[in-house]
Amino acid sequence: MSVRVRMAPSPTGFLHIGNVRTALFNWLFARNKGGEFRLRIENTDTSREVEEATQQIQDSLRWLGLDWDGDVTFQLDRLQDCAAVAHRLVEEGKAYEDEGAIRFRMPDEGGTAWDDAVRGRIEFPNDKLEDLVLVRSDGRPTYNFASPMEDVWDGITHVIRGEDHISNTPKQINIIRAVGAEPPVYAHVSHVLGPDGKSLSKRHGSVTVDEFRHAGYYAPALMNFLALLGWSYDDKTTIMSRDELIERFSLDRVVPSPATFDYEKLDWLNGMYLRALSPEEYAAELVRYLRDEGYDWDEALIRRAAPIVQEKIERFGQFPDFAGFLFRDIEPDLALLNGAAPVVTAAREELQSVEPFAAPEIEAALRALADRLELSPRKAFEPIRVAVTGSKVSPGLFESLELLGREETLRRLSAAADRAAV
């Protein structure tokens, strides 16, 4: 029988990173098995629904590359069906009316157990299960009723969700059995913790997929990183493509303990991915990112700048700070230019006649200049870098000057020399 899983977020806001990791595990499992991955919006709690959340969730999943099968379904659309089942349960004596609401009769002897695909056998004593409300007095089904019913109707074979649902599971299993269906396989994955050790779940603010996107992370790298949060292929493999992840993923290698989100490692991984891109791909991704973020900088220049930043920055989000001097004027920190007026002036003189105005020729000229001034390259180039890029840290100096062009380079050198002389 084919496998079918689902991601069932509630539309209360943006997708946070913990939820996305759960979605990723569902998706990887489905794709690995050649099954289906469905997207279902659990909007029974209308009071907390956020207008644009449904769209945001889909955008985030698409950006990460998690495609779902079939149409998106909404829990609220099943309202009538749920009510019908609840009434049937009342007729069968398995549920009863309670001040306008319908309550499910939980068994009070024995226990309810299941073999969790990541945690092994879990058992709850039935006398701890309270009769739960299936349908509120206003007619809307509750989550613990609607969710398992939808799993049944949708033919969900594996429910892969966060560990906060562990204690809901015995309730849902009893409901599913009461309607004469077979419970799916459950797999409860741990939470993702923030650097503070607190869970990144919906209740504690935290990081959304959108934030990672705006920060300039590369989706395939984020996917790779997320997959490694609680799952591993073996003890050595870190970098895996989307297809490798799909091929290798399995629930039995998902660990039950919570994982702390390590931004340093994500940054490193992201850098690895960006550096591995071909120059053309890198430039295209960079342009796309800057456009998404609203920068209207000249595309040709962005593309020319791409190669000189590729191995210097690990996120596209660092580009504006790192290479922005190519696109807008700068204001060098005078303190950094202190006493450097002679070098800057000399560099200006030297660069006036360099022909062509290209990195190799610029380098030769400036090295000769440093030599003449009896300064180490390190010493001589720093003020030039500051004068032209506005910072002590920049892409390669000679390449930067070439991209900036002779005219603008000379202008900035003059301006800096004037200011430093004051």
Place this chain on the structure above:
RNA sequence: GCCCCCGUGGUCGAACGGGCUAUGACGCCGGACUCUCAAUCCGGAAGUUGCGGGUUCGAGUCCCGCCGGGGGUACCA
């Protein structure tokens, strides 16, 4: 309170039903390279596997008891 889940260096994880000096990665420290920052390449430090018992020739792996963290205990999801 009660029920349930979790616990390997700072972080992520490996160690198939117990067996070589606990494997790898990020980070950190040092070195090489160097126009800054990176990248890259070498090398290093870092774990009494939460604690205490027990079983065993031998335990991160099995048993018992604690401790710590988390989740649930709603006409929230």
